[in-house]
Amino acid sequence: MICDVAIIGAGVVSAQTALQLVRRGMRVTVIDMAEPGSEQAASFGNAGWLSSHSVLPPASPGVWKQIPKWLMDPLGPLTVRFPYAIQATPWLLNYLRAADSFDKLRETARVLRSLIKDGPALHEAVAQEVGAHDLIDAHSGLVHAFPDKSHYDNAPFGWKVRRELGIALEELDAQALHAKVPHLSDAYRFGVFMPEAGHCKSPGQYVQRIFEHLHAHGLQFVRARALGIQRQGGGTVTVKTTQGDVACAHVVVAAGVWSKALAASVGDRLPLESERGYHVMLPGTDLKGPAIPLMLEDRKVVINQMTDGVRCAGQVEIAGVDAAPNWRRADILRRHLLESFPRLAGASGDAPATSVWLGHRPSTYDGIPVIGPSPRCAQVFYACGHGHVGLVGSARTGQLVAQGIAGETPAIDMQPFSIRRFQ
DSSP states (O other): OEEEEEEEOOSHHHHHHHHHHHHTTOOEEEEESSOTTSTTSGGGSSOOEEOTTOOSOSOOTTGGGTHHHHHHOTTSSEEEOTTHHHHHHHHHHHHHHTTSSHHHHHHHHHHHHHHHTTHHHHHHHHHHHHTOTTTEETTOOEEEEESSHHHHHTOHHHHHHHHHTTOOOEEEOHHHHHHHSTTSOTTOOEEEEETTOEEESOHHHHHHHHHHHHHTTTOEEEESOEEEEEEOSTTOEEEEETTEEEEEEEEEEOOGGGHHHHHHHHTOOOOEEEEEEEEEEEEOSSOSOOSSOEEETTTTEEEEEETTEEEEEEEEEEOOSSSOOOTHHHHHHHHHHHHHSGGGGOTTSOOOOOEEEEEEEEEETTSOOEEEEOSSOTTEEEEEOBGGGHHHHHHHHHHHHHHHHHTOOOSSOOGGGOGGGGO
């Protein structure tokens, strides 16, 4: 099989990239073991936020002091499984070093803001194009909820940086908070409203709709596992797969955490780690959940009303890609959800049936995605490592990769996203 561009991966970054390439008249083949929009992709189960203000990585100066407390707390936002912790130690140490000064975090925030600033509007345009307008609300805004204002005042840096970048926010007292989120527990007495943000009501369905549109415009899909990338003569490259070779002019590596091994086949170092994330869903459309997407700052979880229920997602587990799920982590999310929205449990104290999920956030240790060409093979482009901003950042990422392949001027400065920083 010969095509203009082969994209490895069928998540939301792949979908957005393929859309941009097909718009430019290119023949595109997508390669993945699972169907687009399936549960395998990290984009399937995320919280659905289009959070254009998510410009800071989870780590910050001094965060290492909190790690022992988090690890000892069964409800805490971070867990590291042993013995995998030994293997993950180099990545974890670099993760802390990348956030050991406020100057570093300001630079990270500036770079991420350039990628995700217009995320809600870009997704709104895509949704209109592919017939998914019912799944994207680019104007809902979202809320960060705190037990009280002191919790907000004790973490001033992130909010200061957002203001420095021109991100508008509105502080909410208890009355204003509960007016926006009526069913939220009275334990939350202060909030911050982010008016520029939006949300997706079903990331899995959104990806499926994009691919349905692309199939109608000639996209080819190969259900196979990509084994590696080989350079050939005559200006072509080959993707080796379990179903045979796919020859193409360019390859886009958008395979999430599995991109690391594919980069190695080209000779590039790509230090990705899986920040394993769980979600829990209470199915139903008439539940007493959030009227607007929100994050519980003390619990580090996001709660969002989806098309088919209320979803609670978040927190981080470091355990690699092969370890079995620890569904106790999902039980913890369910507890957070029911404690913060007591009316979800109903008068009897029993919540509706629950569905659970585990996915792998593909994360670089500096919190910045890898986007752009390989220094070893200019025909290979990377679009991976988005960590916690994969959904909101996917639309701009797809645009940037297509611009690079087409020889167009990129919409933003690409240097900070280059894989060269890890070589």
